[in-house]
Amino acid sequence: MTMHLHTTGIARAKPGAPAPPPPELSPPPRPRHPSRDVEGKKTAARPLFDPAIVKPAIVAAFRKLDPRHQARNPVMFVVLAGSALTTALFVHALLSEREGEEPAGFILAVSLWLWFTVLFANFAEAVAEGRGKAQADTLRKARRDVEAVKLARPERDAERVAVPASSLRRGDLVLVEAGAIIPGDGDVVVGVASVDESAVTGESAPVVRESGGDRSAVTGGTRVLSDWLVLRISANPGEAFLDRMISMVEGAKRKKTPNEIALDILLAALTIVFLLATVTLLPYSVFSVRAAGQGTPISITVLTALLVCLIPTTIGGLLSAIGIAGMDRMIQANVIAMSGRAVEAAGDVDVLLLDKTGTITLGNRQATALLPTDGVEARALADAAQLASLADETPEGRSVVVLAKEKYGLRERDLSALGARFVPFSAQTRMSGVDSGAREIRKGAFDAIEAYVKEKGGAVPSAVRAATEAIARKGGTPLVVAEGGEVLGVIHLKDIVKGGIKERFGDLRRMGIKTVMITGDNPLTAAAIAAEAGVDDFLAQATPEAKLKMIRDYQAGGRLVAMTGDGTNDAPALAQADVAVAMNTGTQAAKEAGNMVDLDSNPTKLIEIVEIGKQLLMTRGALTTFSLANDVAKYFAIIPAAFVSTYPALGRLNVMGLATPRSAVLSAVIFNALIIVALIPLALRGIRYRSVGAERMLRRNLLVYGAGGLIVPFVGIKGIDLLLSALGLV
Numbered sequence: 033m034t035m036h037l038h039t040t041g042i043a044r045a046k047p048g049a050p051a052p053p054p055p056e057l058s059p060p061p062r063p064r065h066p067s068r069d070v071e072g073k074k075t076a077a078r079p080l081f082d083p084a085i086v087k088p089a090i091v092a093a094f095r096k097l098d099p100r101h102q103a104r105n106p107v108m109f110v111v112l113a114g115s116a117l118t119t120a121l122f123v124h125a126l127l128s129e130r131e132g133e134e135p136a137g138f139i140l141a142v143s144l145w146l147w148f149t150v151l152f153a154n155f156a157e158a159v160a161e162g163r164g165k166a167q168a169d170t171l172r173k174a175r176r177d178v179e180a181v182k183l184a185r186p187e188r189d190a191e192r193v194a195v196p197a198s199s200l201r202r203g204d205l206v207l208v209e210a211g212a213i214i215p216g217d218g219d220v221v222v223g224v225a226s227v228d229e230s231a232v233t234g235e236s237a238p239v240v241r242e243s244g245g246d247r248s249a250v251t252g253g254t255r256v257l258s259d260w261l262v263l264r265i266s267a268n269p270g271e272a273f274l275d276r277m278i279s280m281v282e283g284a285k286r287k288k289t290p291n292e293i294a295l296d297i298l299l300a301a302l303t304i305v306f307l308l309a310t311v312t313l314l315p316y317s318v319f320s321v322r323a324a325g326q327g328t329p330i331s332i333t334v335l336t337a338l339l340v341c342l343i344p345t346t347i348g349g350l351l352s353a354i355g356i357a358g359m360d361r362m363i364q365a366n367v368i369a370m371s372g373r374a375v376e377a378a379g380d381v382d383v384l385l386l387d388k389t390g391t392i393t394l395g396n397r398q399a400t401a402l403l404p405t406d407g408v409e410a411r412a413l414a415d416a417a418q419l420a421s422l423a424d425e426t427p428e429g430r431s432v433v434v435l436a437k438e439k440y441g442l443r444e445r446d447l448s449a450l451g452a453r454f455v456p457f458s459a460q461t462r463m464s465g466v467d468s469g470a471r472e473i474r475k476g477a478f479d480a481i482e483a484y485v486k487e488k489g490g491a492v493p494s495a496v497r498a499a500t501e502a503i504a505r506k507g508g509t510p511l512v513v514a515e516g517g518e519v520l521g522v523i524h525l526k527d528i529v530k531g532g533i534k535e536r537f538g539d540l541r542r543m544g545i546k547t548v549m550i551t552g553d554n555p556l557t558a559a560a561i562a563a564e565a566g567v568d569d570f571l572a573q574a575t576p577e578a579k580l581k582m583i584r585d586y587q588a589g590g591r592l593v594a595m596t597g598d599g600t601n602d603a604p605a606l607a608q609a610d611v612a613v614a615m616n617t618g619t620q621a622a623k624e625a626g627n628m629v630d631l632d633s634n635p636t637k638l639i640e641i642v643e644i645g646k647q648l649l650m651t652r653g654a655l656t657t658f659s660l661a662n663d664v665a666k667y668f669a670i671i672p673a674a675f676v677s678t679y680p681a682l683g684r685l686n687v688m689g690l691a692t693p694r695s696a697v698l699s700a701v702i703f704n705a706l707i708i709v710a711l712i713p714l715a716l717r718g719i720r721y722r723s724v725g726a727e728r729m730l731r732r733n734l735l736v737y738g739a740g741g742l743i744v745p746f747v748g749i750k751g752i753d754l755l756l757s758a759l760g761l762v
């Protein structure tokens with residue numbers, strides 16, 4: 033590859049430009065859950081019950097009464113059937129001459145509250161969906177149908193025709209010039225430009241997109257700010273990244289996750305057991321009354337109320353909202369999950385693979401010292417190091433040029449005037465350099481340079497080896513510089529472990545999650561950084577293949593693995609990982625292979641993602657516990673009341689001192705409906721997340737939600753009963 037100087041108007045941090053500001057230890061505070069407004073600016077989080085969401089949700093709650101919708105949820109389907117049945121009983125009681133099974137007013141009250149129960153559950157789901165839809169609308173604004181300039185050949189001045197963006201197919205070539213909206217997802221084939229991606233990412237700083245490498249993917253709906261790009265469209269209409277994001281966010285494509293299906297089966301089984309138990313009570317009650325010659329058999333209205341109170345309506349009504357809300361919390365963290373399954377897997381993850389540079393460290397490795405070997409002038413080393421770095425656009429390369437200038441007064445040179453050929457850095461070769469006339473200079477990892485000089489018939493002096501080891505032990509990255517077969521010295525690259533990261537890893541450990549640091553660096557540096565950052569394990573001198581193998585090995589051991597990646601060479605590992613977060617700045621291949629996209633392209637986000645997944649699972653677990661405990665308590669409230677007419681002796685069991693049997697039944701039904709509404713905020717926000725051990729968390733949740741579930745109904749039902757009597761309603 034020959035040296036290519038960009039003649040574009042993009043401001044780039046060129047070597048020799050003022051030194052970058054010193055790295056901050058803690059990044060500037062960001063709103064924890066930013067959402068985006070129309071301009072793509074981040075705004076404060078949406079309030080839980082935004083009227084713009086609540087109003088349509090109320091309408092949707094009625095629309096969702098459709099039995100076909102309810103059939104997806106066996107628990108609520110039974111409640112719906114009960115509502116219809118009691119409505120029919122009420123109509124019958126009104127019309128018939130004879131005295132009905134219960135007073136019409138009582139049947140009506142029970143019936144209405146059963147309808148409310150279904151509506152409240154529908155409302156919970158609709159609010160959760162509405163929050164997603166609001167996000168989708170913001171995204172949709174970015175997907176306007178624009179005019180595209182289609183090219184015949186991948187060249188800027190090829191023949192062109194104007195076509196609507198919606199007609200573009202995969203493989204079409206288009207030209208996008210400064211100021212224009214990118215008409216579809218694609219890869220840059222020619223050109224380099226700065227792009228405003230705020231419509232998708234909410235991030236206002238422009239990004240550079242160019243052909244080749246890991247910054248070639250562009251997203252439809254974003255805008256070219258300067259220069260021009262020739263793109264090859266990578267998605268057919270309706271299949272673009274933005275389309276997929278919108279349908280995911282809206283929940284249109286939301287399928288039940290395996291965990292949800294398992295829980296559904298359990299809830300359905302419980303419902304069937306209670307249904308059978310309640311149904312058999314009727315003939316039993318009739319028979320007992322006949323045999324005793326006194327009392328009245330239990331009414332169908334009361335039996336229906338009993339059934340609804342016993343089946344797990346709390347969790348049945350909130351289950352879907354909890355799942356959607358989990359997805360929504362991901363979106364608020366600027367992460368688009370491609371499936372609910374991925375969000376759940378995030379909660380079950382037990383191994384996190386994290387890159388060292390940029391994730392665990394600040395990723396701004398700076399050259400801080402040049403250590404020449406014996407017999408080499410410091411200035412000669414600086415000269416070679418600078419020459420090998422002039423065209424090296426990595427932070428490492430740029431910092432070498434800066435150091436050479438600041439410490440040795442070396443001015444920048446024009447590589448193309450020297451007729452030099454730049455050899456770029458790659459993760460495979462782990463070196464970079466320049467061929468200029470007779471000079472052949474390389475800088476890179478110790479073993480890479482060792483192999484290089486050996487091939488030229490040279491050897492690495494032992495002093496250089498000692499110097500690299502000393503740097504590595506301090507957590508620095510040594511770059512060995514060689515010219516031809518001769519080693520000139522070592523560059524000390526310093527990187528800083530991010531502030532607070534050790535605590536995050538401690539939190540993860542308490543949650544039972546193992547953290548593994550992956551790095552292309554040597555084992556000594558890796559060990560030093562691993563110790564400083566407090567990770568559990570590390571993989572040094574890692575290649576993409578080694579990464580893939582590591583994931584497979586963990587999975588073979590029954591573990592769920594999460595990782596982030598952005599490069600095309602990360603794609604196989606991303607496809608293999610259970611939770612795979614692709615950076616939005618990454619390549620199309622990485623995004624296709626992953627099951628989540630982080631719009632902020634922040635590799636540390638993985639930790640937050642796992643926390644959101646855990647929170648989802650914990651919320652579901654806690655509310656299931658609460659729901660089941662809650663039903664047990666209702667059993668004690670309602671059974672004595674329901675059967676006191678059949679067995680007057682049961683009156684003694686009325687420990688709660690409820691006013692009348694009918695008041696007891698009605699209070700239990702009302703409580704059963706209201707508890708769903710009361711728990712909507714918890715279902716949507718998720719229970720407060722604490723990074724204590726899984727076992728302690730479980731114990732705590734059992735205590736809070738299990739004991740709470742037992743106690744709350746007694747208080748609630750008694751309260752409603754008192755209110756009903758005070759109002760003279762029963």
Ligand SMILES: Nc1ncnc2c1ncn2[C@@H]1O[C@H](COP(=O)(O)OP(=O)(O)OP(=O)(O)O)[C@@H](O)[C@H]1O
Pocket residue numbers: 387388389390424426428429457458459462463464475476477478509510511550551552553554
């Ligand atoms: N610009 C460069 N020129 C020459 N050699 C480099 C350059 N950047 C890094 N190296 C060498 O290549 C090795 C691997 O770098 P690479 O960026 O692949 O891994 P890493 O940054 O340590 O890990 P990761 O980026 O996966 O967290 C480094 O340890 C260093 O020795």
Ligand SMILES: [K+]
Pocket residue numbers: 340341342343344345346663704
């Ligand atoms: K119930």
Ligand SMILES: [Mg+2]
Pocket residue numbers: 389
């Ligand atoms: Mg790197």
